[in-house]
Amino acid sequence: MAALLQVSNVSKHFGGFTALAGVSLAIAEGERFGLIGPNGSGKTTLINCVSGSLRNETGSIVFNGEEVSRLPAYVRTRRGIARSFQIPRPFRTMSVLENLLVPSAYVAHLKDTDGEAEALDILRKIGLAEKAHAPSSALSQVELRKLELARAMAARPKLLISDEAMAGLSGAEVEEMLKILFALNQAGITIIMIEHIMQAVMRFSQRVVCLDAGRIICEGTPASIVQNPEVRKAYLGA
Amino acid sequence: MKYWITVAVVLIVAVVVALVPVNEYFFYAAFVVLQFVVLATAWNILGGYAGYVNFGTGAFFAIGAYSAVVLFKWLGAPLGVQILAAAGVSGLLGFGVGLLTLRLRGIFFAIATVAVTFMLETVMVNWRYVGGATGLQLLRPPVTEPFDSYTRMLFVVMALLALVAISVARYVQDSWIGRGLRAIRDSEEAAECSGVPTLKLKLFACTVSGALMGAAGAPMPMYLSFIEPASSFSLNYSVSALAMPMIGGTAHWIGPVIGALLLASIQQIVTVTISNEINVLVVGVLLVLFVVAAPDGVLGLFKRWLRSSR
Amino acid sequence: MIFSLDLLSEALIFGVLLGSFYAAVSIGLSVSFGLLDVPHVAHPAVMVLGSYLTYVLTTYGLDPIAAGVVLMPAFFVLGVLIYRFYYESFERRGTDAGVRGLAFFFGLAFIIEIGLILVFGVDQRSVSARYIGSSLALGDYRIPYRMLVAFGVALVLTFALTLYLSKTFTGRAIKAVAQDEPALRLMGANPVRIKQWAFGIATGVSALAGAMLIVVGPVEPAMDRLYIGRTFCVVVLAGLGSMTGTLAAGLILGVAESIVLMFLGASWAPAVAFGLLLVVLGIRPQGLFGR
Numbered sequence: 099m100a101a102l103l104q105v106s107n108v109s110k111h112f113g114g115f116t117a118l119a120g121v122s123l124a125i126a127e128g129e130r131f132g133l134i135g136p137n138g139s140g141k142t143t144l145i146n147c148v149s150g151s152l153r154n155e156t157g158s159i160v161f162n163g164e165e166v167s168r169l170p171a172y173v174r175t176r177r178g179i180a181r182s183f184q185i186p187r188p189f190r191t192m193s194v195l196e197n198l199l200v201p202s203a204y205v206a207h208l209k210d211t212d213g214e215a216e217a218l219d220i221l222r223k224i225g226l227a228e229k230a231h232a233p234s235s236a237l238s239q240v241e242l243r244k245l246e247l248a249r250a251m252a253a254r255p256k257l258l259i260s261d262e263a264m265a266g267l268s269g270a271e272v273e274e275m276l277k278i279l280f281a282l283n284q285a286g287i288t289i290i291m292i293e294h295i296m297q298a299v300m301r302f303s304q305r306v307v308c309l310d311a312g313r314i315i316c317e318g319t320p321a322s323i324v325q326n327p328e329v330r331k332a333y334l335g336a
Numbered sequence: 337m338k339y340w341i342t343v344a345v346v347l348i349v350a351v352v353v354a355l356v357p358v359n360e361y362f363f364y365a366a367f368v369v370l371q372f373v374v375l376a377t378a379w380n381i382l383g384g385y386a387g388y389v390n391f392g393t394g395a396f397f398a399i400g401a402y403s404a405v406v407l408f409k410w411l412g413a414p415l416g417v418q419i420l421a422a423a424g425v426s427g428l429l430g431f432g433v434g435l436l437t438l439r440l441r442g443i444f445f446a447i448a449t450v451a452v453t454f455m456l457e458t459v460m461v462n463w464r465y466v467g468g469a470t471g472l473q474l475l476r477p478p479v480t481e482p483f484d485s486y487t488r489m490l491f492v493v494m495a496l497l498a499l500v501a502i503s504v505a506r507y508v509q510d511s512w513i514g515r516g517l518r519a520i521r522d523s524e525e526a527a528e529c530s531g532v533p534t535l536k537l538k539l540f541a542c543t544v545s546g547a548l549m550g551a552a553g554a555p556m557p558m559y560l561s562f563i564e565p566a567s568s569f570s571l572n573y574s575v576s577a578l579a580m581p582m583i584g585g586t587a588h589w590i591g592p593v594i595g596a597l598l599l600a601s602i603q604q605i606v607t608v609t610i611s612n613e614i615n616v617l618v619v620g621v622l623l624v625l626f627v628v629a630a631p632d633g634v635l636g637l638f639k640r641w642l643r644s645s646r
Numbered sequence: 647m648i649f650s651l652d653l654l655s656e657a658l659i660f661g662v663l664l665g666s667f668y669a670a671v672s673i674g675l676s677v678s679f680g681l682l683d684v685p686h687v688a689h690p691a692v693m694v695l696g697s698y699l700t701y702v703l704t705t706y707g708l709d710p711i712a713a714g715v716v717l718m719p720a721f722f723v724l725g726v727l728i729y730r731f732y733y734e735s736f737e738r739r740g741t742d743a744g745v746r747g748l749a750f751f752f753g754l755a756f757i758i759e760i761g762l763i764l765v766f767g768v769d770q771r772s773v774s775a776r777y778i779g780s781s782l783a784l785g786d787y788r789i790p791y792r793m794l795v796a797f798g799v800a801l802v803l804t805f806a807l808t809l810y811l812s813k814t815f816t817g818r819a820i821k822a823v824a825q826d827e828p829a830l831r832l833m834g835a836n837p838v839r840i841k842q843w844a845f846g847i848a849t850g851v852s853a854l855a856g857a858m859l860i861v862v863g864p865v866e867p868a869m870d871r872l873y874i875g876r877t878f879c880v881v882v883l884a885g886l887g888s889m890t891g892t893l894a895a896g897l898i899l900g901v902a903e904s905i906v907l908m909f910l911g912a913s914w915a916p917a918v919a920f921g922l923l924l925v926v927l928g929i930r931p932q933g934l935f936g937r
Contacts, residue, residue, distance in 0.1 A: 383745065387744060387745050388745075389745055389748045389749060389752070391687075391752055436924060436927065436928050437924075437927055440927060440931055442685075442744050442745070442748065443679075443685045443687075443744075443748060444882075444927055444931075446685075446687070446748055446752075447687070447874065447875075447878050447923065448923075448924060448927070450687075450871065450874055450875065450920070451875055451920035451921075451923060451924055452920075454871070454872070454875060454916060454917065454920050455917045455920055455921065458913060458914065458916065458917050461913065462913060521745075571756075571868075571871075575752075575753075575756055578749060578752065579753075582746075582749055586745075613760060613763055613764055614764070616760050617757065617760045617761070617764065620753050620756040620757040620760060621753075621757060623749065623752075623753040623756075624750060624753040624754060624757065627746050627749045627750050627753065628731075628735045628746075628750065631746055
C-alpha cells in the first residue's frame with residue numbers, strides 16, 4: 099500500500115547550520131506515528147518542511163501521491179495536511195469559534211452557518227464547547243493547546259501533525275489530550291505526534307522515529323526504540 | 337439594507353447642501369475632511385485589517401493626482417474618467433509594491449512605501465510634461481450644471497468617493513476576505529497553515545487601498561487648477577492617513593471615519609488659531625499618544641466605557 | 647553624459663569615502679534593527695537631531711567631531727530610555743506590536759523632524775572647521791579634507807564597534823541575545839537589560855554619526871527620510887546581524903551613488919539607495935552575509 103506521506107532525502111540548512119541532513123520516512127494512511135529527539139534535532143524543522151512553512155532544499159515530499167515541496171503552505175493545508183503549533187498561535191482578536199471559522203471558510207469552503215455547526219461539533223468533541231464565544235486571548239494553556247488541535251481539525255485534514263501539544267501539561271491534562279488524539283485517529287486521521295513526554299509517545303504510537311542532529315538514528319516500534327542505546331545517547335549525551 | 341439607505345440619504349443631503357447658499361469656506365473645509373476620510377479608510381484596509389503599515393500614502397495620492405493631470409492634458413478627459421484612471425494607476429502601483437515586498441516582514445513593506453514616495457517625487461520633479469518642480473497650471477472646463485462653483489461640485493464628488501471608500505471597506509471587513517485579513521494580522525503563519533492564501537489577500541488589500549488613495553487624489557488638480565510635486569507628495573498625507581485610523585480605531589470601518597473627522601477638524605482649528613507647523617506636530621504627538629496608551633483608538637475607548645457603565 | 651576614465655576613478659575614490667561614511671552612519675541601525683530586531687525607522691531622525699545639537703555646540707566654539715563625542719553619553723541615555731519605553735509599551739504586550747511599534751517609531755521620527763523645523767527652521771545648517779572647505783591634492787585628484795575626516799572617524803567607529811561586539815563580554819552577550827534569548831535567560835543574564843544597553847550604544851554612536859553628517863555637508867530637518875533609505879539599504883544589503891558586512895555594503899552604496907551623482911546628476915542620487923534596497927529585497931533579502 100502506498101504511503102500517505104513519503105519524505106525522501108530532505109535537507110535544510112540555515113546559513114552554516116545543518117538542520118536536516120537527508121531525512122527519509124514513510125507514513126501509512128491511518129497510522130499513529132511518533133517523532134522524538136532531543137532539542138535542536140530538527141523535529142520542528144522537518145514538520146515545517148512538510149507543512150510548507152519552510153522549503154526543503156533537497157529531496158521530495160510526496161503527500162497522497164502528489165509532490166508538494168514546491169507548494170505554498172496554504173495549498174498543502176487544502177490538500178489535507180494540518181498542523182498545530184508548539185507555542186500556540188491563536189487568532190487573538192477572534193473568539194474560539196471564530197478561530198475555527200477561518201480554516202472552515204478557507205479549506206472546507208463552508209459558509210458561516212454550516213461552518214459554525216461543524217465548528218461547534220468539533221469543539222464539543224474536544225471539550226471547548228462552553229468557551230465557544232469566549233475571546234481566544236482569555237484561554238488557559240491547556241485550552242489553547244486544545245484550540246490548536248480544534249483549529250487543525252476544522253481544516254478536515256487527512257494528516258494531522260501535533261507539535262508538542264502536551265508540553266508543560268499536568269498528568270490529567272496529558273490524558274485528556276491523548277484521548278482526543280486517539281479518537282481522531284479512530285475517525286480515520288493519520289497522526290504524527292512530536293512529544294518529549296515519553297510515556298505519551300510510547301502509548302500512542304504504532305511506530306516511532308528518533309531524530310538527532312538532523313538525521314534519523316533509529317526507527318521502529320516503541321518498545322525497540324526505548325531500548326535502543328543510540329537513542330539513550332542522544333538524549334543523555336553519554 | 338439600512339446601510340444603503342443611509343448612504344443614499346447622505347449623498348442626497350450632500351447634493352442639496354451644495355446647491356444651497358452656504359458659506360464657501362464650509363465646502364473647502366468639508367472637501368479636505370472628506371479627502372482624509374477616503375485616505376484614512378483606504379489606509380485601514382491594508383493597515384488596520386491586515387496589519388501592514390503604509391508610510392507612503394502621499395505617493396499613491398500624488399500619483400492619482402498626476403494621472404488625472406496627464407489624462408486631462410493628453411485627452412481632455414472628463415473628471416469621472418480621470419478618477420477611474422487615477423484609481424487604476426495607483427492600484428497598479430499598490431500591486432507592484434506589494435508584489436515586491438509583501439512576502440517579507442512588515443517593516444520592509446513600510447520602508448518600500450517610503451522608497452516609492454521618494455522615487456516618484458523625483459520622477460515628477462524631473463518630468464516637464466506635468467510641470468516639473470515648478471508645477472503646472474490647468475485651464476479647467478466650465479463647472480458642470482447645476483453647481484455654481486468647483487468647490488461645491490468637488491465637495492459632492494469627494495462625498496461620493498468617501499461613501500464608495502467606506503462601502504468597500506465595509507464589504508471587505510464583513511466578508512470572508514476580512515476574516516482572512518484578520519487572521520493574517522493576528523498570526524500570519526497560523527493563517528497560512530489554516531488555508532488562507534496570505535500573499536494573494538495581502539496583494540488584494542494593497543491594490544484596493546492604493547486605488548482608493550489614487551481616486552482621492554484625482555480631484556485635487558481640478559480643485560486647485562494647479563499641480564506641483566511638493567504639496568502633492570506632502571508628508572502630511574502620509575502621517576495623517578496613518579494617524580487617523582490609529583486614533584479612531586482600526587478594527588472597524590467607522591474608526592478611520594471618526595479619526596478623520598476628529599483629526600481633520602483639530603487640524604483646521606490649530607492651523608487657523610496657532611500655526612501650520614504646530615498643527616502637524618499635534619498630529620504626530622496624538623499618534624504616538626494613542627499608539628502607546630489607547631491602542632484600540634477612540635472606538636476601543638468607547639467600547640470600554642460602554643462595558644464599564646453597564 | 648561624458649564618460650571618461652578620469653571621472654570614473656574620481657567617482658570611485660569619492661564613492662569609497664562616501665561609502666565608509668554611510669557604513670558608520672548605519673552601524674547603529676545594524677545593532678538596533680539588525681541584532682535587536684527593533685523596527686527603528688526613527689534612527690536617521692535621531693542622527694539628524696545629533697547633527698543639529700552638534701551645530702549648536704559648534705556655536706560655542708567646539709570642533710564638530712569633538713562635539714559629536716561629547717554628545718555620545720547623552721545619546722546613550724536617550725537610547726536606553728527609548729528602548730525601555732518601546733519595550734514596556736510594545737514588545738512586552740505581544741499582540742499587534744508590529745504595527746504599533748512601527749507607527750510609534752514613525753511618529754517619533756516625525757515629531758523630531760517637526761520639532762527641528764520649529765526650533766531651527768527649514769533652512770540648511772552647516773558647520774565650519776579647519777578641515778571643511780579645503781582639499782587634499784593627490785596627483786590629479788582633489789579630495790576634500792572633510793571627507794577624509796569622516797572616512798577616518800567612520801573606520802575607527804566601525805572597527806571599534808565590531809571589536810566590542812566580538813571581544814568583550816557585554817558585546818558577546820548582545821550578539822547572544824540576538825541569536826538565542828531563551829538560552830541567555832537560562833544562563834542568568836537579563837535580556838532586557840542587555841538589549842537596553844545595546845540600544846543605548848547604538849544611539850550613542852548615532853550622535854557621532856550626526857556630527858559626521860554635518861561635517862560632510864549641510865543638514866536640514868527632512869534629511870531623515872532620505873537616510874531611512876540609505877541606512878536600511880546598507881543594513882539589509884549587509885545582512886541583518888552582520889557588522890563586517892556593514893562596511894562592505896556601505897562601500898557598495900557609496901560607490902553606486904557616487905557614479906550616479908557624477909553621470910546622472912544630483913537629483914537622481916537619492917533614488918539609488920532606495921532603488922538598491924528594493925532590488926536587494928527582491929532578489930536576495932538575506933543580504934550578503936545574512937544570518
